Amino acid sequence: MFSIQAGWYSGRFSDAALTAERRERFARTAIELVRTYNFDGIDIDWEYPDGTIRESDPHNLVLLLSEIRRQLDDAERADDQRYELSMAASANPSVIDSQEVGAFSDDVDFLNVMNYDLHGTWDERTHFNAPLYPVPDAPNAKPTFTADHAMRYWASQPIAKEKLHFGLPFYGRTFENVQNEHPSDHGLFNSFDSASSVTYDDIQQNLKPQSDYEYHWHPDAKVPWLYSAAEDTFVSYDNIDSIANKVDFVKSNGFGGAMCWELSQDPSNTLIGTMHDRLH
Structure with missing residues (x-):
C-alpha cells in the first residue's frame, strides 16, 4: 500500500481535502504513483481530521475518500486488477466521535486502529504505551485509553468489524x-x-x-x-506474550486482522512472526 502522511495536525491534509479540485488532484496523482510502483492501493494517514484545523475536516475526509475510491474504481477497470483503500484510525474516543464513519465505511477496505501512544511523556506518571486492558487501581487510570476500549468503540460505529484492524507497536x-x-x-x-x-x-x-x-x-x-x-x-513495551494476547483478542472478537508500527523495529521478525503464527 502507498501510505500518505502529513505530520501531526500539520494542516496539509486539511488543505488537500478542502475543495473538489484539490481532492481530484490528490487522488489522481496518488494513483499515478500506485501505478508507477505497482502498489496494491492507497492508505490515508491523516492525524487527525477531527475539526481541530478546520471545522469541515471530518466531512472533507468523507469527500476525499469518496473521490479516491471513485478514481480507484476507474483504475481497476482500466488495469483489470483490484486496488484497496485503507486509513489509519485513532484510538482516542473523542477523535472517533468526530468522524462520519457511516458516510465513508463503504469506501474503505479497512481501518488500522493505532492502539499505541496511549500513555507517554505527556502524562504525569509512568504508564503503559499500549495496554490491552485497564488497570483498575492505577492513580492515573484512564479506562478509555486501552486497546480493548478502542476496538470495542470502533466496533460500535457503523462499520463492519472485519474492516477493523488492531494496531500493534513494535516499540516502547x-x-x-x-x-x-x-x-x-x-x-x-x-x-x-x-x-x-x-x-x-x-x-x-x-x-x-x-x-x-x-x-x-x-x-x-x-x-x-x-x-x-x-x-x-x-x-x-510489547513482547511476544503481549502480542500473542492481542492477536488472540482480534480472533476471539471477530476483527479483520492486525497491523504493526513498524517493521524495521523488529529486524529479527520475532514479533511479526508471532503475529503471523497466531493469526494462522
Missing part, C-alpha cells in the same frame, strides 16, 4: 528519573522527568541483557515492563 517508551515511591512499585505509576521512544530491537539487544533491568508482567493490562532501580528507568 522509556521513562527516566522515575521517583519510585515504593520498592514494590517497580517504577509503575510513579512520577518521572522525561520520556522517549525505544524500539523492540533496542530493548532486546541493549536493555534486557543488563542485569539491573528487571522484567515484570501486569496481569490486568496484559503487557510487560522493565525497571532499573539503578538507573531509575521504567520501560513499557
